[in-house]
Amino acid sequence: MRRFDMYVPEDLTDLLEYLDSHQSGVHIIANGSDLINRIQRRQVNPRVLVDLSGLSEFNYVRKEGNTIRIGAMTTISDLIASPIIDSRHDVFREAAAKFGGPSIRNVATVGGNICAASSSEDLLPVLLVLDAQVRVKSKLGERVLRLEDFLKGKRVTELKANEILVETMFHELDEQSACAFEKIGMRNSLIIAFVSATVYLKLDKKSKRAEQIRIAFNRVGGKIPERAKHTEEKLRGEVLNPQLIDDAIASLRSELRLSSDFRVSGDYRSDVACVLFKRALDRCVEKLV
Amino acid sequence: MAKHLLKFSVNGKDHALVVESHERLLDVLRDRLGLKGTKEGCGTGDCGICAVLMDGKLINSCLIFAVQARNKKIQTVEALGTADNLHPVQRAFMKWNASQCGFCIPAMLLAAKDLLDHNPSPTDDEIREATSGILCRCTGYVKIVEAVQTAASEMRK
Numbered sequence: 227m228r229r230f231d232m233y234v235p236e237d238l239t240d241l242l243e244y245l246d247s248h249q250s251g252v253h254i255i256a257n258g259s260d261l262i263n264r265i266q267r268r269q270v271n272p273r274v275l276v277d278l279s280g281l282s283e284f285n286y287v288r289k290e291g292n293t294i295r296i297g298a299m300t301t302i303s304d305l306i307a308s309p310i311i312d313s314r315h316d317v318f319r320e321a322a323a324k325f326g327g328p329s330i331r332n333v334a335t336v337g338g339n340i341c342a343a344s345s346s347e348d349l350l351p352v353l354l355v356l357d358a359q360v361r362v363k364s365k366l367g368e369r370v371l372r373l374e375d376f377l378k379g380k381r382v383t384e385l386k387a388n389e390i391l392v393e394t395m396f397h398e399l400d401e402q403s404a405c406a407f408e409k410i411g412m413r414n415s416l417i418i419a420f421v422s423a424t425v426y427l428k429l430d431k432k433s434k435r436a437e438q439i440r441i442a443f444n445r446v447g448g449k450i451p452e453r454a455k456h457t458e459e460k461l462r463g464e465v466l467n468p469q470l471i472d473d474a475i476a477s478l479r480s481e482l483r484l485s486s487d488f489r490v491s492g493d494y495r496s497d498v499a500c501v502l503f504k505r506a507l508d509r510c511v512e513k514l515v
Numbered sequence: 516m517a518k519h520l521l522k523f524s525v526n527g528k529d530h531a532l533v534v535e536s537h538e539r540l541l542d543v544l545r546d547r548l549g550l551k552g553t554k555e556g557c558g559t560g561d562c563g564i565c566a567v568l569m570d571g572k573l574i575n576s577c578l579i580f581a582v583q584a585r586n587k588k589i590q591t592v593e594a595l596g597t598a599d600n601l602h603p604v605q606r607a608f609m610k611w612n613a614s615q616c617g618f619c620i621p622a623m624l625l626a627a628k629d630l631l632d633h634n635p636s637p638t639d640d641e642i643r644e645a646t647s648g649i650l651c652r653c654t655g656y657v658k659i660v661e662a663v664q665t666a667a668s669e670m671r672k
């Protein structure tokens with residue numbers, strides 16, 4: 227493996243101070259499950275790695291009012307074991323169940339998933355449909371961004387060289403809202419998905435009107451998880467019925483930018499994306515009625 | 516800063532080693548401490564063969580730098596049992612001939628121990644889930660599940 231130095235900060239102040247004064251060639255490492263591979267493949271060539279694995283103060287899941295906050299160093303295992311991620315928020319377990327294997331979930335972090343900004347991060351579409359925000363900090367202060375704005379493209383985020391991501395937060399699901407995740411790939415474990423679909427639905431239970439709906443797909447455009455906003459628009463405010471859902475599926479087919487790669491063809495992705503969307507939507511409704 | 520003093524515990528014994536930034540935990544366990552029970556399969560996190568327990572949790576030792584294991588407690592397959600005093604999981608794997616070529620077995624044993632420490636009466640599906648990150652290319656999964664069930668019933672006694 228290529229040689230580099232590793233800086234182990236003593237605490238958050240030390241970390242932010244270091245990042246502010248050393249910016250070139252510095253990469254941040256959380257627990258390593260993604261970055262080590264990328265260093266070995268020479269996709270990342272760090273001069274210095276700054277190791278966050280000792281900063282346990284960022285390993286938490288908290289609820290304040292109706293906001294759920296997840297610390298950046300929370301592992302996927304710790305996230306799904308948290309009592310705050312209750313049965314209403316089972317969507318995290320649905321996404322995590324096929325997220326690597328147990329030995330990956332024990333180290334992969336929520337912050338690492340967000341900052342890696344790649345299409346193999348199953349947590350991203352869930353956080354996108356929950357319209358999550360992220361908090362980033364630097365020596366000079368902090369800022370809060372919508373996750374959607376934070377993610378700029380594959381492996382590209384809004385994070386500046388002197389900043390770190392400290393937490394992500396979102397509005398908890400209430401009795402009117404539900405979220406479901408569907409994924410398909412080659413194995414039952416350690417899957418890099420061919421396609422995944424995640425749906426958030428806020429439903430007026432009496433009228434069956436979709437007050438709010440957000441849909442995200444992974445491995446469809448090919449780069450990073452994205453929302454299907456045109457299709458959302460067709461459904462938002464409408465009473466859900468079979469004809470409307472068929473129309474939404476037709477809209478999806480034209481909206482999704484499908485790409486073929488060595489895993490599967492674009493046509494296959496298109497078919498499966500529509501099926502997974504329908505399943506996820508149906509399960510959201512089931513969870514609510 | 517390329518060299519670091521790494522203090523950690525491996526199989527109940529405290530160690531203080533000077534390691535380089537780029538050394539993985541797997542490299543240090545095998546090449547510095549001579550614990551060859553932990554194997555390297557793919558080296559990219561896909562096969563799970565290099566699994567060890569860190570603070571009681573199953574992790575891939577190829578996907579973590581040694582420096583990041585500072586102050587942690589590591590358990591490798593060498594800590595499970597001895598030839599005279601096998602761990603129930605090891606005994607059960609022998610009874611069922613659950614090991615074919617044997618390369619994945621150190622990781623399978625640790626995954627099984629990790630599961631049974633937290634869940635004394637797992638279902639077959641829970642066993643499959645707990646070992647799902649570990650690839651056995653002899654594909655001897657049925658006997659592995661049977662062995663873990665046997666170990667579970669023995670450990671409940």
